[in-house]
Amino acid sequence: MGILGKIFTWWNGATVTTLLNSALTGEQVGTDAQGNTYYRAKKRYPAGHPFAGRERRWVIYNGANDASRVPAEWHGWLHGTLDGVPESNLPAPRIWEAEYTPNATGTAAAYRPQGALERGGKRVGATGDYEAWSPEA
Template identity: 80%
Template sequence: MSFLGKIFTWWDGATIGTLLDSSLKGELVGTDAQGNKYYRSRKPYPAGHPRAGEERRWVIYDGANDASRVPAEWHGWLHGGFDGVPESNLPPPHIWEADYTPNATGTALAYRPQGALERGGKRAPATGDYEAWSPE
């Protein structure tokens, strides 16, 4: 992305201000499998602030800013569910757990049921098991 794009856009990666904040006021805590970087403030919120004494936490996305790209364990950390990084607070994953996948809505990988316009718009014929309601 161009330098001007970094200054004025927020939807495709971090802006210059956020990058400066991260490097000057933030401490890198960790990264997830998608390359998103997680930071916390070096100083807690000052007295008089509604969240006085708490640390500020944020994510810098590797790519488009999409909250669904934050895995559940990091979501819990971002919102103060626990203090340590997720690797130190979570039990090992179960064998039946699926890997994290981002929300595919609006992409070519989105689910499109039979009858959707993207799949030709042809639905299966009605089977006659539906009875319309009519008020008496």
């Protein structure tokens, strides 16, 4: 992406302002399996600010900005649910835990049920087991 794209777009990665803010006022606290990098501000919000005493936290995505790429533990850290960095507070992964899969909405891999226009728009016929509600009944 060119410099103009970095200056004027936020949906294709971090803007120049965010990158500068991360380098100058932020402290890197960790990365996740997706390669996303997490930061916190070196200073807390000042007195009189609505979030006084709390620290500002943010993520720089490795690739496109897609909030579904933030794992649950880092989501909790970003929103202040966890005080410590998740990497030091996580239990061992369970055998049943699935690996991350990207959000497929808007792509060819998106779920399309029977009757969807993208699948021809043909629905299965009614089976006769539906009875409409009536206020008199």
